[in-house]
Amino acid sequence: MQATREDVEAVIEVVVSTLGIEDQAATMDAGTPLFGELPELDSLGVVELAVALENRFGIEVDDEDVTGEVFATVGGLAEFVAARRS
Template sequence: MDVTYAETLDEVREVLVSVLGIEDRAAGLDASTPLLGSLPELDSMAVLELVAAIEERFGFTVDDGDVTAELFETLGSLSAFVAERRP
């Protein structure tokens, strides 16, 4: 199945919203939405929860070395990472 970046973006948004419990702000999240340092809910523990949820939802393992500030810079950067690695 060929999944588009837009579909991956939507799915990553769903995971992010669910993990952080920010359903009330989901509609305002797009690819350019800054994450780390901008969403108070996204602290170090939430990053770990988000990585685990991404691994479970998309069926691949995120290496520790991949968990960087750049990866969590925006919803778009996180979605691009997932799109590249999802099976």
């Protein structure tokens, strides 16, 4: 499922608040790289972000969902969330 602009913005809000990177929020968009690019998104950060996404969107993030592809960019993460919500 294609993520909407609202999906992307909501995922940005979760990423920013979970990782404590409020100073980067204004420059983030669907193409913003995440995993491997943000030092805050280490193994613990991925777990915290997965839990925050579950709580915010009422979805379940399984262990096998935590891949470099899903967490590569904001847009990829938003598409994952949109697919799980539908």
